[in-house]
Amino acid sequence: MIVVKNKADCCGCTACYSVCPKKAISMQQDQEGFLYPFVEISKCIDCKLCDSACPIENKIESKMFDRKAYVLRAKDVEIxxxxxxxGFVTPLGEWILNQGGVICGATYNEEYKVIHKISGGAEEFRGSKYVQSDLGDCFSEIKKHLMQETKVCFIGTPCQVYGLKSYLRKEYDNLVTVDLVCHGTPSPKLWKKYLDEQKDKYHSEIDDIVFRNKTYGYHSGTMRIRFKNQFVYYGSARVDPMLKSFFAEISSRPSCYQCHFKSVERCSDFTIYDCWHANNLVEGLVDDDKGFTNLIVQSSKGERILDRIADRYELYATNLEKAIELDGTMICHSAEPHPRRDEYYLNLDKETLRAHIQKFVPIRIRDYLIEKSKGIFYRMGVYKFLKNKK
Ligand SMILES: Cc1cc2nc3c(=O)[nH]c(=O)nc-3n(C[C@H](O)[C@H](O)[C@H](O)COP(=O)(O)OP(=O)(O)OC[C@H]3O[C@@H](n4cnc5c(N)ncnc54)[C@H](O)[C@@H]3O)c2cc1C
Known part of the structure; x- marks a missing residue:
């Protein structure tokens, strides 16, 4: 029977919950707002399937394969x-959908909670949401699709991909998996607090959220929230309390600081991550600040698929070691937790997030001034010019 003795040893992947034949396991939030399995003893038949599905207790060996690295972006500028x-995922997803397949990725529900969902459309999965997504019953639904021979593309954090594979217990030809290089996931409770406070502050419901909007360029990714009252909020990691919490390593799940899935070799077919050094990784490539993705092809299945969809991307082969050295520190290393990480969560409910973050990772007046002038320069039409001059 699954027992979480040490929170760092549970990534909340739902494999144990999904495999239980008696539905004795539920996923329940702890005080920090992360989901952990809870076993109802009276329903448990001690079959131990939950233990054998845990990707941390049973590490899947990675495949022998000559891994290749690419810098890419979708040819479609809107993507x-x-x-x-x-934008690696949308063209891949469209290719799967064209064959009658389905995609399972992270999106928002009506309340902007981050959830995984199976969908017949690729668009809604675009964009990283820096919050742990709720997988719900996705694993068992994916299994049903796979058994009916439907092609399935699953995109998630490494622990979610390992969790899915560990739950499935066998390789399926019709399953394609993409994992992200991930340095940690903040809690859904923190995200809800942030959203509630934003709605209060701007007196409106939310219409649309982008964690890393590119108005100010790829390299200055900014939280953008469009409100129903037409107000548009922009906040970079310099001043936005949610992004600040995320990047300061103060808000991730305990298991993220000792992530069990750090390795260049993964069990997925593709690994994707940020590309900050496109011009250093590909000779002659000009970084126009619109964004490129770093891609590692992890399997021969991945290689075959990339061959089929290559014409949908600007695709440049690059050196794997260099791509890891320049952009991929988080592929093999877990983030160091902020020294006051536990205190941050312990007192989270006592004040607004903006007041709270100020006590841990202060936002300086200088930061607000830089942020304000960025907006003014942008509206004056000189932002790009000034940025390039810098
Ligand atoms: C929580 C998190 C932490 C990350 N940390 C790093 C990092 O430290 N270094 C780095 O280089 N890159 C990191 N990334 C990856 C990065 O944000 C981009 O996803 C990557 O650059 C690929 O961009 P893209 O435009 O190709 O795809 P995107 O448009 O970003 O789409 C990627 C896919 O990610 C999935 N996704 C989005 N949010 C989540 C989520 N919360 N949980 C699971 N799946 C999700 C979606 O289904 C989407 O299809 C992280 C991503 C996430 C979600």
Whole structure:
């Protein structure tokens, strides 16, 4: 029977919950707002399937394969402008859908909670949401699709991909998996608090959210929230309390600081991550600040698929070691937790997030001034010029 003795040893992937034949396991929020399995003893038959499905207790060996690295972006400019980096997933997803397949990725529900969902459209999955997504019953639904021989594309954090594979217990030819290089996921409770406070502050419901909007360029990714009252909020990691919490390593799940899935070799077919050094990775490539994705092809299945969809991307082969050295520190290393990480969550409910973050990772007046002038220069039409001069 699954027992979480140490929170760092549970990534909340739902494999144990999904595999239980008696539905004895539910996923329940702890005080920080992360989901953990809870076993109803009276329903448990001690079959131990939950233990054998846990990807942390049973590490899947990675495949022998000559891994290749690419810098890419979608040829469709609309996909690039609305994706976090170069928009790898949408063209891949469309290719799967054209064959009658389905995609399972992270999106928002009506309340802007981050959830995984199976969908017949690729667009809604665009963009990183820096919050742990709720997988719900996706794993068992994916299994049903796979058994009916439907092609499935699953995109998630490494622990979610390992969780899915560990739950499935066998390789399926019709399953394509994409994992992200991930440095940690903040809690859904923190995200809800942030959204509630934003709605209060701007007196409106939300219409649309982008964690890394590219108005100020790829390299200055900014939280953008469009409100129903037409107000548009922009906040970079310099001043936005949610992004600040995320990047300061103060808000991730305990298991993220000792991530069990750090390795160049993954069990997925593709690994994607940010590309900050496109011009250093590809000779002659000009970084126009619109965003490229770093891609590692992890399997021969991945290689075959990339061959089929290559014409949908600007695609440049690059050196794997160099791509890891320049952009991929988080592929092999877990983030160091902020020294006051536990205190941050312990007192989270006592004040607004903006007041709270100020006590841990202060936002300086200088930061607000830089942020304000950015907006003014942008509206004057000189922002790009000044940025390039810098
Ligand atoms: C929580 C998190 C942490 C990350 N940390 C890093 C990092 O430290 N370094 C780095 O280089 N890159 C990191 N990334 C990846 C990065 O944000 C981009 O996803 C990557 O550059 C690929 O961009 P893209 O434009 O090709 O795809 P995107 O448009 O970003 O789409 C990627 C896919 O990610 C999935 N996704 C979005 N949010 C989540 C989520 N919360 N959980 C699971 N899946 C999700 C969506 O289904 C989407 O299809 C992280 C991503 C996430 C979600």
């Amino acid at each position: 690039v402008s609305t994706s976090t980096s170069g």
